[in-house]
Amino acid sequence: MNVEIQICSLIVVLLLSALYFKNRRLQLYKGQLFVGVLLISIVNLSLDIFSLLCIHYRDYFTLPVTELVCKAYLLVLMLETWMAMCYTTCDLMTERQHRRFCRRLFAATLVFGAVAMLQNIGIYDEQGVVYTYGPAVYVTYFYALIMLPAIILCTFIYKKRMNRNRCTGLRYWITALVVAAIIQFVYNNLLVVGFATSLGIIVLFVSLENPELQLDRQYGCFNGTALSEYLNQLLERGEQFVICDISLDNVSILKNKSADIAKIRRLGNKVLAKNPDVLVFNNLDMNIILIAKDINAIRRLLKDYVKYFSGMSPGGMESMISIMPRGNQINSVDDLLKLFSYCRNQKSMSISNNVLFVTEKDVKEFHLIDGMKSEIITALVEDRVEIFLQPIYDIKTGKYSAAEVLVRIRKQNGEYLMPSAFIPVAEANGMIIELGKRVVDKTCSFLADGKAVALGLKTVEINLSILQCEQPDLLEDVLAVIARHGIEPNYLCMEVTETASIRSKKLILSNMESFRNIGIRFALDDFGSGQSNFTYLADMPFDILKLDMNLIKSYQVSERARHVIQAVERMAHEMGLSVVAEGVETKEEFDNMRKCGVDSIQGFYFSKPLPVYEFMDFIRRHNSP
Numbered sequence: 281m282n283v284e285i286q287i288c289s290l291i292v293v294l295l296l297s298a299l300y301f302k303n304r305r306l307q308l309y310k311g312q313l314f315v316g317v318l319l320i321s322i323v324n325l326s327l328d329i330f331s332l333l334c335i336h337y338r339d340y341f342t343l344p345v346t347e348l349v350c351k352a353y354l355l356v357l358m359l360e361t362w363m364a365m366c367y368t369t370c371d372l373m374t375e376r377q378h379r380r381f382c383r384r385l386f387a388a389t390l391v392f393g394a395v396a397m398l399q400n401i402g403i404y405d406e407q408g409v410v411y412t413y414g415p416a417v418y419v420t421y422f423y424a425l426i427m428l429p430a431i432i433l434c435t436f437i438y439k440k441r442m443n444r445n446r447c448t449g450l451r452y453w454i455t456a457l458v459v460a461a462i463i464q465f466v467y468n469n470l471l472v473v474g475f476a477t478s479l480g481i482i483v484l485f486v487s488l489e490n491p492e493l494q495l496d497r498q499y500g501c502f503n504g505t506a507l508s509e510y511l512n513q514l515l516e517r518g519e520q521f522v523i524c525d526i527s528l529d530n531v532s533i534l535k536n537k538s539a540d541i542a543k544i545r546r547l548g549n550k551v552l553a554k555n556p557d558v559l560v561f562n563n564l565d566m567n568i569i570l571i572a573k574d575i576n577a578i579r580r581l582l583k584d585y586v587k588y589f590s591g592m593s594p595g596g597m598e599s600m601i602s603i604m605p606r607g608n609q610i611n612s613v614d615d616l617l618k619l620f621s622y623c624r625n626q627k628s629m630s631i632s633n634n635v636l637f638v639t640e641k642d643v644k645e646f647h648l649i650d651g652m653k654s655e656i657i658t659a660l661v662e663d664r665v666e667i668f669l670q671p672i673y674d675i676k677t678g679k680y681s682a683a684e685v686l687v688r689i690r691k692q693n694g695e696y697l698m699p700s701a702f703i704p705v706a707e708a709n710g711m712i713i714e715l716g717k718r719v720v721d722k723t724c725s726f727l728a729d730g731k732a733v734a735l736g737l738k739t740v741e742i743n744l745s746i747l748q749c750e751q752p753d754l755l756e757d758v759l760a761v762i763a764r765h766g767i768e769p770n771y772l773c774m775e776v777t778e779t780a781s782i783r784s785k786k787l788i789l790s791n792m793e794s795f796r797n798i799g800i801r802f803a804l805d806d807f808g809s810g811q812s813n814f815t816y817l818a819d820m821p822f823d824i825l826k827l828d829m830n831l832i833k834s835y836q837v838s839e840r841a842r843h844v845i846q847a848v849e850r851m852a853h854e855m856g857l858s859v860v861a862e863g864v865e866t867k868e869e870f871d872n873m874r875k876c877g878v879d880s881i882q883g884f885y886f887s888k889p890l891p892v893y894e895f896m897d898f899i900r901r902h903n904s905p
């Protein structure tokens with residue numbers, strides 16, 4: 281009786297099952313599918329062996345019972361193929377969609393199984409060789425002929441959406457099954473399908489399903505990959521859970537002692553692992569992530585954890601603990617880590633006892649900012665960053681001889697984002713540098729055709745952010761753009777705020793003279809809005825002083841403000857600076873500023889910031905003789 285291969289295969293699968301179930305593992309849906317593959321393979325191999333025994337001893341078991349067992353084996357063989365397809369497609373759809381797909385495929389499999397059960401089955405038992413044949417067997421082969429190539433095709437068509445190891449393991453497994461099925465179909469006495477099953481299980485276990493692949497061996501907890509898979513499952517299911525981030529900040533006592541750090545992490549995780557209701561994950565750097573269904577479970581565990589670390593050295597070891605009571609508000613592990621980092625930075629001054637609670641308001645603010653970051657990035661990639669220009673009226677000539685460039689982002693629906701919505705985000709994340717470069721490039725492109733200059737435009741003012749001011753290669757970048765567009769540098773004026781001049785005084789001073797030597801002027805923007813320091817007017821070679829609109833508004837209601845503006849105007853003119861009044865919105869404000877002796881006026885009284893084509897129409901109408 282040729283049953284040796286099946287017995288060996290069953291032993292292998294049972295041993296792998298024992299290894300799988302003895303290790304600590306996460307309850308993942310995809311892991312449950314693999315358990316299904318394991319169990320149905322065990323049943324399949326057991327029935328294969330039992331059917332051969334029934335055939336060999338059919339006088340004892342009776343022929344009807346033998347045929348029933350043989351057909352049951354064929355049915356389970358179909359179910360194993362069904363399970364293989366379910367396992368193959370688990371990366372291709374959501375869990376809910378996948379469960380529905382599997383149920384429908386299961387129904388179709390049962391139909392094939394019922395057809396096989398109703399067919400005749402032949403039994404061969406000669407000279408120790410035992411196998412079955414006939415219509416019932418052919419129905420099973422027909423079902424396999426449909427399913428197995430479909431599984432192989434999935435691993436090629438959807439390989440970019442599938443786990444790479446799952447894809448590779450399935451190809452080996454199904455290829456082995458196909459080859460075994462062909463061999464067994466041609467040589468009925470070679471019962472090698474069971475061996476192919478065990479071979480496939482080994483490949484999947486080693487490459488993907490070994491529970492130790494979810495563990496961080498160094499620290500004794502689940503690793504970052506397991507965190508990502510488990511968190512994605514919780515989010516997909518819409519389950520409520522609590523998530524906690526523990527960051528070891530005060531590691532100075534362990535500097536350059538990675539072995540000590542590893543020891544601390546291992547011991548700390550042993551403390552955390554005492555509570556089975558809390559899952560412990562190791563993340564990057566010195567972070568530990570806890571996930572539980574109940575916040576009280578985390579609170580109880582944290583008491584032991586904090587106590588443990590407070591007693592481990594004379595100075596203690598601080599842990600920054602961030603708790604998010606409603607973990608299902610985030611979208612991914614990356615979002616989670618960025619959210620905790622954002623909240624720690626935003627609320628660093630209000631954190632009590634090194635414990636930070638992440639509220640719904642924090643999450644909403646984070647999503648708004650993160651969404652804005654994505655909008656800025658895509659706008660830069662898709663060239664949806666545009667410049668608007670606000671005319672500046674020259675009182676002496678009665679013409680619009682200058683303009684301030686203001687950046688706008690055009691959304692994909694055609695609407696525009698105002699600078700107040702995206703500039704703070706761009707500055708906080710360093711994207712303001714690329715935005716600034718884009719503005720300089722588009723401004724020079726606007727000037728390159730000479731049409732605006734021909735209509736009397738003499739100066740275009742470009743705002744420099746603090747981060748741009750701190751770039752040592754600022755001059756080289758601007759010169760490269762000027763050279764590329766072939767414009768005269770003297771048409772450009774760089775606006776710098778008081779805050780920027782205070783923070784980056786040395787760098788600005790080193791650049792300003794170089795800029796001015798080639799004809800680019802500088803304006804001190806928003807004077808009177810921040811940390812006003814007249815020393816900077818003396819120390820730094822500004823050409824233009826722009827009075828902040830709030831100072832202009834105060835002129836009408838405060839005598840002190842009037843004296844300040846008049847004094848600033850006199851001082852600026854004595855220093856050889858031109859004075860621009862910003863934010864003028866009414867005729868009364870215009871008349872007041874003209875009486876004060878300012879040189880130019882900018883504001884909605886004349887025009888709002890305009891797109892390039894509207895700005896050209898504006899100066900064409902007002903500057904033409």
